[in-house]
Amino acid sequence: MLSCLVYLRNSSPLPLIWYVVLHSSLMGVDGHVSQGPWFASVLTLKTSAPLRAEPKKKKKVDPRREQMVRERLKKKLKKLERVPPELIPIEDFTTPAKYMDETRVRGAPQLPFEESERRALLLKEWSRYKQTQHRAEMEAVGLAVEAQREALEELRLESEELYQAALRPDPLLFPFNHQGPSYTPPKAQYEAPEGKYNNITKVYTQ
């Protein structure tokens, strides 16, 4: 009973009978009296604004509004960023304007009949020459492939273990570098002169 009275310290004193009713019928497990909507509204009347005299704090609505504004801004930013990246222009495909100049055109020579005939015949002979060369190359490669196949066959007949070892790829072979043939052989102890160059290639970033 005493605990009840302490809890309702702000209230005006109600008849004792009512207090007793509260205490006996609605004392729950832990003695908490504010159960049910009717009792809650009664209590808030006692502890409402005229007693406290403070302005209402919009605690939940304001942060929500600010958050909404921020989300809208973020969505707008994302839409702007979704623009596909600009394609890097291929400079080889655009003829620079200075090569469209007419003054650069070389005078087209009028070829005599013999010259054009000679050219046509030379081109045909060249195609025949290249064809025989290609055939010879293909035959040579075919022979080499056949030789390798026979070698592997013989090896298989000898020993399976050696055969499997032969089939394994060599990881150390690649990357394979070799300096190809040049027009003149390399000079012994030749020091190439040092050169400077300005690199003016345009670098594009996406």
Added chain:
Amino acid sequence: MAAPCSRMANRPLWQFITNVRRTGLKHTGVRQISLSSACRAATQTRSKTEGVASPWKLYGAVCLQRLPVISQERNPIEDQFAELMHQMELERSLLSDHEQRLLEDSERMTRKQADNYDSDEEEADYGGQETITAQDQEDSWEQKLKHFQPALRDRDVGGTPLGSVERCLGDSLVLLVQQTVGKETIWLLPQAQWEAGETLRQTAERGLNSLPEADFKATFLGNTPCGVYRYKFPKEVQTECCVGAKVFFFKAFLSAGSASQKEPFLWVKKTELQGYLKPPYLEKVDRFILNL
């Protein structure tokens, strides 16, 4: 006999699977899987029959090639065609900046030498500067080029010895050594006998490294042999366990090396092999030595 039958079973499979050397590294993996699953039965039967050591002695040999250092001389037709191509390109092209400058300079010269030359007008246009003509620049560039002396292309006109690596810079050369096989000393590709516990490629490397007084650095092209030469020993040498020998060849490119001139080495072109190798040996070796 069981052995030939199992060989016959394998042959159709072999015909389907071609081992192209350039993509051999990729294909070997694929082939390994397909063959191991399909031919396991055949291999098992064969291994049973050949449980005893095979009657062939194994050798690993190396076909060491020095690749060409300079480009080859052109044929007459190649010469003509190159000239024609150059001519056609020139006709179909536009004038370059340098050529335009040359034309302008020559025009200016003609205008200067004309009678009604107005030097004030000319110099007003060009700001009165001493310009270097394009022709002068060309001459100065030619002078600079003459200062540089490239090495001669045909150095072995004097006749470098056959054992030198420097001969015939335009062709690819193969190394030949003189070794005693049986009772004879013959020219052949460097080889060594196979020992248990090593792969045939290691045998070939050992054969190359064991050459006396020679230090060749070679890059072997993969683990697969490129050719095989099988021969039977003469009747008197044949025994129960060795009927003959199989020589497996491996390809290698020379990266660096030197040899003393005393030892009998030969660097020969493909066309010159005939003079040194025995005909049956040459027949097998000629197939995988490409002159490309």
